[in-house]
Amino acid sequence: MANDCLTLLGTKGGPAVRSPDAMPTASLLELGGQTIVIDCGIGVTRAIVSSGRRLLDLDAIFITHLHSDHLLELGPLAHTIWTSGLKRNIQVFGPQGCLEYWRHFLSSMAFDNAMRVEDEGRPPIEELFTVSEYTEGLVCQLESISVSALRVNHPPVTECFALRFEFGDRLIVFSADTAYFPPLAEFSEGANILVHEAMVEEGIELLLKRTANADRLREHLDASHSTAEQAGLIANKAGVGKLVLNHLIPADDSNIGSADFLDEVRRNWRGETIVGSDGMEIMF
Numbered sequence: 001m002a003n004d005c006l007t008l009l010g011t012k013g014g015p016a017v018r019s020p021d022a023m024p025t026a027s028l029l030e031l032g033g034q035t036i037v038i039d040c041g042i043g044v045t046r047a048i049v050s051s052g053r054r055l056l057d058l059d060a061i062f063i064t065h066l067h068s069d070h071l072l073e074l075g076p077l078a079h080t081i082w083t084s085g086l087k088r089n090i091q092v093f094g095p096q097g098c099l100e101y102w103r104h105f106l107s108s109m110a111f112d113n114a115m116r117v118e119d120e121g122r123p124p125i126e127e128l129f130t131v132s133e134y135t136e137g138l139v140c141q142l143e144s145i146s147v148s149a150l151r152v153n154h155p156p157v158t159e160c161f162a163l164r165f166e167f168g169d170r171l172i173v174f175s176a177d178t179a180y181f182p183p184l185a186e187f188s189e190g191a192n193i194l195v196h197e198a199m200v201e202e203g204i205e206l207l208l209k210r211t212a213n214a215d216r217l218r219e220h221l222d223a224s225h226s227t228a229e230q231a232g233l234i235a236n237k238a239g240v241g242k243l244v245l246n247h248l249i250p251a252d253d254s255n256i257g258s259a260d261f262l263d264e265v266r267r268n269w270r271g272e273t274i275v276g277s278d279g280m281e282i283m284f
Helices: 046-049 076-082 098-108 110-120 183-187 200-211 214-224 228-238 258-263
Strands: 007-010 026-031 034-040 058-063 088-096 129-133 136-143 143-152 159-168 168-176 195-200 243-247 274-277 281-283
Touching: 007 046, 007 243, 026 046, 026 168, 046 076, 058 076, 076 088, 076 098, 088 098, 088 136, 098 110, 098 129, 110 143, 110 159, 110 214, 136 195, 159 183, 183 228, 195 200, 195 228, 200 214, 200 243, 200 258, 228 243, 228 258, 258 274
Parallel strands: 034 058, 058 088, 088 129, 168 195, 195 243, 243 274
Antiparallel strands: 007 026, 007 281, 026 034, 136 143, 143 159, 159 168
């Protein structure tokens, strides 16, 4: 379809915000007539509107795992869609724990929600959002789009999933946060687009120099995340059409740019590679 598009709403790895040009993780996928948000890092609502899309046109939201840079703005996004005039159902899919997050969010907004139902005549927000928890395997069918999940390696989080969206001959895979994980190559085999997280070694060293708990952070990054070189290896094994680097570490250091990520990718992959940036649109 001519209108199929991936929009990178936020491309920064980690929850800290140091620049308005590099916000935490969120993506918008327009595929098969469906408009889908993948992950809801802080800033996702504004990013959707800034991209020229209407909040009321969203059909579904997927959360890959419950780290804050992927989840923090799920509730506020849903609430803002509701206050924009929502009158139909939107489906939300997340791993174990997502329902608890949603219940607590609704509880925290109980006063405002009740007032808007009574004073403005809105349907209750809980009637318009259906939140479902998923695990590995087939997640759902969105019209003609098949969505499946693969548990990836992101310790200490165990409920973290790569997501595969398939519509006809279109296949788009999101790695989620993961250490190098060879089964992801089979999961992504033949994908038109693989969206994969990426770190640059030189950038990690610069990040550690300005971080108080550098030793612990280094342990986490080594155990739980992939380098751009490893992302290239997955892309090569999977034979994907295009590799898109996302969840960049670092994404907000002027000493590290797209060329540094590409240099690492090229050690294993010579195919088309795009280093993501906030607001970037990729047609396919």
